[in-house]
Amino acid sequence: MRPLLSAAFAVLALSLPAHAEDRWLSIPEAPPMPAPASTGKAPVNGIEMYYATYGAGDPVLLIHGGLGNADIWSNQVADLMKDHLVIVADSRGHGRSTRTEEPFGYDLMASDYLALLDYLKIDKVDLVGWSDGGIIGLDIAMSHPERLDHLFAQAANITTDGVDPKVGENAVFSAYIERMAGDYVKLSPTPDQFDSFVAQISGMWASQPNWSDDQVKAITVPTAVVTGEYDEAVLRAHTEKIASLIPGAKLVILPQVSHFAMLQAPEDYTAAVRAFIDN
Numbered sequence: 001m002r003p004l005l006s007a008a009f010a011v012l013a014l015s016l017p018a019h020a021e022d023r024w025l026s027i028p029e030a031p032p033m034p035a036p037a038s039t040g041k042a043p044v045n046g047i048e049m050y051y052a053t054y055g056a057g058d059p060v061l062l063i064h065g066g067l068g069n070a071d072i073w074s075n076q077v078a079d080l081m082k083d084h085l086v087i088v089a090d091s092r093g094h095g096r097s098t099r100t101e102e103p104f105g106y107d108l109m110a111s112d113y114l115a116l117l118d119y120l121k122i123d124k125v126d127l128v129g130w131s132d133g134g135i136i137g138l139d140i141a142m143s144h145p146e147r148l149d150h151l152f153a154q155a156a157n158i159t160t161d162g163v164d165p166k167v168g169e170n171a172v173f174s175a176y177i178e179r180m181a182g183d184y185v186k187l188s189p190t191p192d193q194f195d196s197f198v199a200q201i202s203g204m205w206a207s208q209p210n211w212s213d214d215q216v217k218a219i220t221v222p223t224a225v226v227t228g229e230y231d232e233a234v235l236r237a238h239t240e241k242i243a244s245l246i247p248g249a250k251l252v253i254l255p256q257v258s259h260f261a262m263l264q265a266p267e268d269y270t271a272a273v274r275a276f277i278d279n
Contacts, residue, residue, distance in 0.1 A: 055081030065131025069095030075266030162238030
């Protein structure tokens with residue numbers, strides 16, 4: 001089994017201040033997004049997909065998790081845009097993007113993001129994906145590895161049994177859902193349809209992803225498999241399994257954070273991203 005922590009992350013864990021010991025029990029608000037270099041809605045796969053770009057340099061695509069939106073990445077965007085072209089988007093049906101009646105699926109959502117990159121004329125990116133975004137990243141790594149330089153996949157699962165069955169009882173996760181319901185009303189072109197959106201995407205979550213070990217073993221993209229020390233949604237053993245299957249994968253356990261690490265410890269999270277994609 002690969003080491004759970006690199007030396008750098010071990011030092012980070014030892015240097016955490018005492019008041020940070022319970023930071024995984026709340027979800028800080030994301031600050032406002034920086035001013036974008038460009039923004040718009042790309043026509044992809046029958047939807048209008050909201051996107052924004054920031055900065056210049058080697059491209060990094062940040063993909064949010066289920067029920068979320070691109071603005072959750074504001075801390076990371078503000079840092080990475082200093083020397084990267086940063087691309088964010090709202091996945092189909094999320095945030096400012098529209099949806100169709102077509103059933104949600106990770107293959108379809110991966111296709112949306114690849115079509116967005118085509119629309120932006122970007123051939124290859126470093127991909128940072130959180131939760132559903134990490135699953136989309138794994139899907140792209142399997143189907144179109146030529147589009148990725150690195151994959152930083154946080155809180156992803158490869159089969160439905162990787163999800164902790166107790167997540168629905170978790171107060172922090174419930175608070176996230178409530179907050180995203182409010183964001184949906186503020187951002188969505190269909191603000192009164194949150195319940196139907198959740199019902200539609202829940203159909204995907206009930207059966208996907210469902211990849212075989214052999215499919216995951218075939219990934220050739222340099223990959224970091226990442227989780228928070230106190231992740232509420234994805235079982236630790238499942239994360240370790242993913243890292244053991246992907247050849248050469250690096251397993252990273254982010255200390256003192258949960259599923260919502262990018263908000264709970266934004267500087268540490270961005271440092272972990274940079275340590276992987278800029279190395």
